[in-house]
Structures are given as structure tokens and as C-alpha cells.
Amino acid sequence: MSSNRSGDPRFSTSLVxxxxxxxxxxxxxxxxxxxxxxxxxxxxxxHITVPGxxxxxxxVHCVQDYSICHMTTGEGEINASNSMMALLLNPQFDLSRxxxxxxxxxxxxxxxxxxxxxxxxxYAIQVGLMYQIDSRExxxxxxxxxxxxxxxxxxxxxxxxxxxxxxxxxxxxxxLRDRAIRAAKKNxxxxxxxxxxxxLLRNMYDGPGGEPPTVMACDVTTSDNYFFxxxxxxxxxxxxxxxxxxxxxxxxxxxxxNGTLESLLRMAKSHRVSFDRIIVMRSISNFVKPPPSVDDxxxxxxxxxxxxxxxxxxxxxxxxxPVVEDIVENWDxxxxxxxxxxxxxxxxxxxxxxTPNFGKHNYTIH
Numbered sequence: 001m002s003s004n005r006s007g008d009p010r011f012s013t014s015l016v017x018x019x020x021x022x023x024x025x026x027x028x029x030x031x032x033x034x035x036x037x038x039x040x041x042x043x044x045x046x047h048i049t050v051p052g053x054x055x056x057x058x059x060v061h062c063v064q065d066y067s068i069c070h071m072t073t074g075e076g077e078i079n080a081s082n083s084m085m086a087l088l089l090n091p092q093f094d095l096s097r098x099x100x101x102x103x104x105x106x107x108x109x110x111x112x113x114x115x116x117x118x119x120x121x122x123y124a125i126q127v128g129l130m131y132q133i134d135s136r137e138x139x140x141x142x143x144x145x146x147x148x149x150x151x152x153x154x155x156x157x158x159x160x161x162x163x164x165x166x167x168x169x170x171x172x173x174x175x176l177r178d179r180a181i182r183a184a185k186k187n188x189x190x191x192x193x194x195x196x197x198x199x200l201l202r203n204m205y206d207g208p209g210g211e212p213p214t215v216m217a218c219d220v221t222t223s224d225n226y227f228f229x230x231x232x233x234x235x236x237x238x239x240x241x242x243x244x245x246x247x248x249x250x251x252x253x254x255x256x257x258n259g260t261l262e263s264l265l266r267m268a269k270s271h272r273v274s275f276d277r278i279i280v281m282r283s284i285s286n287f288v289k290p291p292p293s294v295d296d297x298x299x300x301x302x303x304x305x306x307x308x309x310x311x312x313x314x315x316x317x318x319x320x321x322p323v324v325e326d327i328v329e330n331w332d333x334x335x336x337x338x339x340x341x342x343x344x345x346x347x348x349x350x351x352x353x354x355t356p357n358f359g360k361h362n363y364t365i366h
Contacts (some may be wrong), residue, residue, distance in 0.1 A: 020094040021048070023062065023069040024335065025327045027320070030080065030104045030256050035072040037313045041321070044070060052086025054079055060087065067328050076224050077128075077259030084263035088272055099176075099277045099327050099335065102260055103320050105312040106220065107253035108284035109233055110209025114202055115287065115308030116194055117213045118184055118319030120177050121220040121280040122343075123248040124170045124257040125240045128223035135231070146235045151243075153363075157235065160242060164363045169243060169348045170261045171356065173276040176339040177217065180279045183326040184215045184319040191215070191318055194311035201307040204291035213284075213311075215319055218251030220282055222258040229297045233288045244358040252282040265347055275352055276341045281320055285312035 029035045035057070044061035053059070054074035062069040073083035088095060106119075113119060135148040145157050153162025161168070191213045193199060202210050221236055233253075240250040257280055268275035286307050290300035327335050346352040348359050 020092055021062065021066050021069070022094040022096075023098050024067045024331055025069075025099045025101060025324050026095065027068065027070040027324065028084070028100060028102045028260065029070070029072045031072065031075050033309075033313050034104045034316065035070075037316045038070055038320075041317055042068070042070075044068075048092060050086055050090050050092070052090075053083050057083070060093075068324060073256065073260065076255050077222065079259075080256035081259035081263050084260045085267075088263060088267040095273050096271065097277075097336070098273065099279065100264065100273070101279045101281060101320060101323060102257060103279075103281040103283075103316060104254065104256070105285040105309070105316060106282040107226075107228075107286050107288040108209070109237060109251050109253075110205045110207070110287045110289060110291070111237075112208050112218060112249070112251040113216065113284055114205070114209050114211050114213060115198060115284050116191060116311040116315050117284045118191065118215045118315055119218050119220070119252050119282050119284065120181050120184070120216070121218065121252070121257075121282070122172055122174050122177055123219040123240070123244055124172075124222055124261055124280060125219065125243060125248060125250070126168050126222045126258040127227075127236050127239060128225055129165060129168060146238070147231050149235060149239075151239075157239075158242075160360060162360075162363060164348060166347055166349050166351075167258050167262045169356075169358060170258065170265070171344055171346065171358070172278055172280060173339060173341040173345055174343045175341055176276065176279060179326070179334075179339060180281070180323045181215055181217055183322040184281075186322045187318045188215045192311055192314045194308055198308050198311050201287075201291075201304060204293060205287070206292065209287060209291075213315060216251075217249075219248045220252045220254050220257055220280060221250055222254055222256065224255055226255070227253065228288055228301045230289045247358060252284060253288055254282055262347075265351060268352055274338065276338060276345045279323060281316075281323070283312040283316040283319060285309045 046062040048060045057072035060071045073080040130149045133148040150157040151161030240248045
């Protein structure tokens with residue numbers, strides 16, 4: 001893998017058109033370590049200041065021929081959504097044919113994934129939009145409740161939400177996700193295992209959590225609340241299945257996806273971007289619950305909550321770079337006209353057309 005793409009003839013197709021910079025692929029990260037995972041490996045000689053981006057990350061960075069660009073949004077849904085909207089509205093760019101690789105590190109549900117794994121999502125589910133009652137205040141009559149969380153418009157944690165905002169669920173192009181996985185698997189044997197401490201931590205878990213890192217398909221939750229523990233993760237595992245009519249397979253927790261995707265969806269409605277050209281990738285930096293041998297979740301969280309931080313950053317690039325390379329190298333044959341999409345793509349309202357294969361027929365819309 002070359003650290004300088006500017007002299008590579010495979011990346012020499014001119015994309016700076018008269019109407020703006022039109023990269024083939026846009027890499028989106030959220031904070032400095034994720035940014036450096038890419039900037040330390042790829043040379044981005046062009047630095048373009050874009051009004052409205054994060055005050056910490058005010059520039060877009062592009063390779064010599066502008067076929068690949070990179071931006072960091074800042075952490076959390078508000079930063080991610082605002083930065084993405086500023087980019088999409090900026091007249092310096094034509095992003096109508098661009099593929100977006102939303103990628104970062106995230107928490108992992110150990111019954112489904114392990115630290116260092118590289119995951120690709122079909123669904124992004126917002127789990128922060130809920131009622132919450134402190135579980136210590138739940139009366140005995142509610143002892144079967146898994147937590148104090150329950151959906152808007154519902155009266156218990158087992159009922160589908162009735163009141164929605166529209167940002168709760170996004171479904172992405174399954175064929176594009178599957179092609180991204182095939183590309184990433186080219187580097188699966190090269191994924192790092194981490195430090196001896198990372199390996200020892202994984203060995204404390206049964207099932208997938210105790211296995212070496214892999215590339216896999218599974219889905220992501222979004223919440224600005226950094227949740228941890230058996231009750232929380234188990235509840236959100238059941239919730240994500242319920243709200244997608246038993247189709248989502250939650251494995252990763254994150255903070256930004258639904259904010260970023262809402263901005264992309266609104267601009268897709270205006271044909272500024274194509275919503276079926278989005279890939280969501282998360283590498284797993286930590287487990288969201290302690291291993292079976294540990295009873296103290298607080299102590300474990302405070303001491304091991306980043307049990308694979310650098311490992312996840314290393315594998316973020318190892319898993320993501322083949323996807324970027326595949327898009328650029330196979331642009332004319334595969335990507336220019338779009339990767340065929342046969343599943344529903346969009347939000348819970350069907351805003352881009354089609355009918356979601358999740359949700360209900362009617363909601364109370366707030």
C-alpha cells in the first residue's frame with residue numbers, strides 16, 4: 001500500500017470538473033485518531049477550507065487528482081450532522097456520484113463480535129430517542145422490565161414506538177455493503193490482533209468475543225449516550241431487532257451515524273448525493289459489557305473500556321483501504337453507474353420512495 005497516491009497512474013483520472021470537485025469516494029471520520037489512521041497512510045496534498053465544518057477540523061483533504069477526499073466531522077450526532085451538511089451544501093463540490101465511506105471505531109457486543117473486527121452495516125438504528133426512568137425507581141410490578149428505557153409513544157420496553165422523529169432507522173444498499181465486505185476480506189488475514197493485553201482481554205470472553213478479529217456484516221446503533229453493561233446492551237440488542245421487524249443484527253455501538261445519514265438523506269432528496277452510495281464501517285475498539293468472570297461493570301468499564309483502541313484504528317485502515325481502492329480502480333466497470341440495489345434504501349418514512357420493510361403503517365409524527 002503506497003502512502004502517496006499522486007504518482008499512481010491508477011488514480012490519474014481527472015475529476016476536477018467545471019462544476020466542482022467530484023471525488024469518487026469520500027472518507028468520513030469523526031475524531032483525530034480516526035483521521036490519523038488515514039492521513040498517516042495516504043498523502044492528501046490538497047487542503048480545502050469549507051465554511052461550516054467543525055472548528056477543530058475546518059478542511060477537506062484530497063489526493064492529487066481529487067479522486068479520494070477525506071473529512072473529519074467532530075464527535076457526536078450534532079457535530080456529525082452539521083459538518084456533513086456544510087460539506088454537502090458547499091458549491092466547491094459536486095458529490096452527486098460520490099461514494100461515502102463513513103468509518104470509525106465503536107463498541108462491540110461480545111456475543112456477536114470481538115475487538116479489532118471490521119464491521120459493515122446495512123442498518124443504522126438510533127437508540128438515544130427514548131423515554132428513561134432510572135431503573136432503581138421501577139416498582140415491583142415492573143420487575144420484568146429489562147431496563148428503564150422504553151420507546152416514545154409506548155408504555156413499556158416491549159412495544160414498538162408510536163411517536164417517531166424520522167431519524168430512528170436507516171437502511172443502506174445491501175449489494176454495495178456486500179461488495180465492500182468482499183473487498184475488505186482481501187486484507188482479513190492481515191488484520192492485527194493487538195497487544196498481548198488485547199488478546200488476554202478477548203480470552204476472557206466466550207463465543208465471538210473470544211475469537212480473533214474478522215471482517216463481517218452486522219449493524220450499528222447510534223447514541224450520544226456511551227452505554228455499557230449487560231442490561232443496556234441486551235436491551236438494545238432486542239430493541240434493534242424489534243424496530244427493524246427482526247432484520248437488523250446489532251453488533252456495534254457508535255455516536256454519529258444517524259446524524260450523518262440524516263444530512264445525506266436530506267440532500268439525496270434534492271439529488272445532491274445518492275443515498276445508495278453510502279457504506280458504514282466500524283472497527284471494534286472495546287466491549288460494551290464485561291466478561292462472564294467480572295461482576296463489577298463500573299470497575300471494568302473504567303479500566304478496560306478501550307481494550308482494543310489502537311488495534312481498532314490499525315484495522316480501520318486495513319479494512320477500509322481495499323474498499324476505497326476497489327471504488328477507484330473499478331470505477332468505469334462497476335461504480336460509475338452505481339452498484340445495483342434490490343433492497344429498500346432510506347429512512348423510516350420512505351422519504352426517498354419505496355416502502356420500508358420495517359416499521360408500522362402509521363405513526364404519531366412529532
